[in-house]
Amino acid sequence: MAGVYERLGVRTVVNAVGPATRLGGTTLDPEVLQAMAEAASACVKIDELQERAGQIIAEITGAEAGYVTSGAAAALALAAAACMTRLDPVRINQLPDVQGMPHEIIVQRTQRYDYDHALRSVGARLVEVGFPDLTFPYELERAITPLTAAIAYYPTRSRPALPLEEVVTIAHRYEVPVIVDAAVELPPTANLRAFIAAGADLVAFSGGKAIRGPQASGFLCGRADLIRAVAFNHQDMDVRPETWRYRDLIASGVVPGPPHHGIGRAMKVGKEEIVGLIVALQRFVQRDEAAELAGWRAKIQHVATALRGLPGVTVEIVDPATHQAAVPTALIALDERLLGLSAYDVLNRLQEGDPGVFLSEERAWQGVLGVNPIVLRDGDESIVADRLVAVLTEARAPATAAPERR
Numbered sequence: 549m550a551g552v553y554e555r556l557g558v559r560t561v562v563n564a565v566g567p568a569t570r571l572g573g574t575t576l577d578p579e580v581l582q583a584m585a586e587a588a589s590a591c592v593k594i595d596e597l598q599e600r601a602g603q604i605i606a607e608i609t610g611a612e613a614g615y616v617t618s619g620a621a622a623a624l625a626l627a628a629a630a631c632m633t634r635l636d637p638v639r640i641n642q643l644p645d646v647q648g649m650p651h652e653i654i655v656q657r658t659q660r661y662d663y664d665h666a667l668r669s670v671g672a673r674l675v676e677v678g679f680p681d682l683t684f685p686y687e688l689e690r691a692i693t694p695l696t697a698a699i700a701y702y703p704t705r706s707r708p709a710l711p712l713e714e715v716v717t718i719a720h721r722y723e724v725p726v727i728v729d730a731a732v733e734l735p736p737t738a739n740l741r742a743f744i745a746a747g748a749d750l751v752a753f754s755g756g757k758a759i760r761g762p763q764a765s766g767f768l769c770g771r772a773d774l775i776r777a778v779a780f781n782h783q784d785m786d787v788r789p790e791t792w793r794y795r796d797l798i799a800s801g802v803v804p805g806p807p808h809h810g811i812g813r814a815m816k817v818g819k820e821e822i823v824g825l826i827v828a829l830q831r832f833v834q835r836d837e838a839a840e841l842a843g844w845r846a847k848i849q850h851v852a853t854a855l856r857g858l859p860g861v862t863v864e865i866v867d868p869a870t871h872q873a874a875v876p877t878a879l880i881a882l883d884e885r886l887l888g889l890s891a892y893d894v895l896n897r898l899q900e901g902d903p904g905v906f907l908s909e910e911r912a913w914q915g916v917l918g919v920n921p922i923v924l925r926d927g928d929e930s931i932v933a934d935r936l937v938a939v940l941t942e943a944r945a946p947a948t949a950a951p952e953r954r
């Protein structure tokens with residue numbers, strides 16, 4: 549199974565973090581792999597393939613159009629570029645130099661986070677409004693100027709923000725598009741349509757997370773004119789005006805000619821990723837969500853049961869049914885003093901093995917480890933449970949026997 553990694557001498561990991569990019573995202577179903585292999589066996593025109601993929605994304609999301617990207621971060625970068633340049637080839641050629649074009653993207657301070665670098669990466673400047681935990685509508689409205697290219701929205705659950713509908717109403721009053729980062733808003737499946745239904749103009753999803761598509765895939769859905777601007781900023785532009793797929797736009801005076809390679813050319817997507825993402829997305833919307841949830845719950849329960857009764861260890865299960873989490877998750881609270889180990893020590897001991905076992909470290913600073921089941925293969929839950937029990941039991945060996953560790 550792990551053949552190629554074995555030959556390369558690279559160990560595989562048991563991933564109880566979820567579809568984290570640093571751990572290889574997720575594993576792919578054989579149907580997706582098969583589709584990618586078939587895609588690799590012939591050449592196609594990428595603009596034609598993207599148009600067909602975009603139609604399928606549009607049908608699934610309820611948007612006007614769609615576009616496959618090399619991830620949600622690339623989708624955000626391309627969305628920002630598209631909102632700044634629209635179809636103007638001069639502007640497309642000019643990025644990341646934003647002089648003379650609208651280049652400000654407004655964000656609520658409560659929604660600042662590590663992925664907004666993707667918006668800035670194409671030259672956009674973020675303009676923050678509000679407090680770290682509160683934004684008033686007038687703050688957003690007054691920040692809109694002729695330099696505003698877009699408003700970015702990150703539907704974080706942990707901090708209060710203006711609701712998307714309210715942001716959309718204000719933005720559209722000034723014809724400013726709203727970009728939503730929905731990279732991790734799946735499950736539930738309904739969110740594939742929810743942000744578009746709420747009026748967002750471009751929505752970014754990750755393909756390599758819950759959708760279980762290729763790790764380096766994602767997509768945008770949204771307004772057709774903006775998606776076309778995404779394509780112009782992204783596609784290989786070693787083209788001639790006379791034969792270019794969109795030469796009718798030149799004839800009709802919409803554009804003076806094709807741009808050169810845009811800023812998105814460095815975020816290339818292969819035909820294998822486009823096809824893999826589309827097949828994974830089609831499978832994602834057809835899957836039995838209840839059965840999937842039940843499988844995840846069983847894996848979490850297996851870990852919780854194995855840890856039951858261990859001194860210094862308390863397990864809490866949070867679940868979407870009670871709106872505590874998007875995915876059933878086991879939260880393992882450690883009595884660090886009693887165990888003589890910090891949560892970080894436990895994480896390091898788990899990940900140093902072969903296979904390395906990786907748990908969520910989001911709340912490690914509070915002494916809490918998380919087990920997320922999304923990427924656990926069948927049987928992985930036993931490895932997680934066994935290694936946890938071993939590390940947590942060994943931790944309580946007599947203090948005199950424990951050497952100084954760091």
Ligand SMILES: *Cc1c(COP(=O)(O)O)cnc(C)c1O
Nearest residue numbers: 619620621622663731732754766
């Ligand atoms: C993972 C993630 C991204 C980036 O998605 P990729 O598909 O890995 O590029 C963007 N935003 C958020 C909130 C994410 O969690």
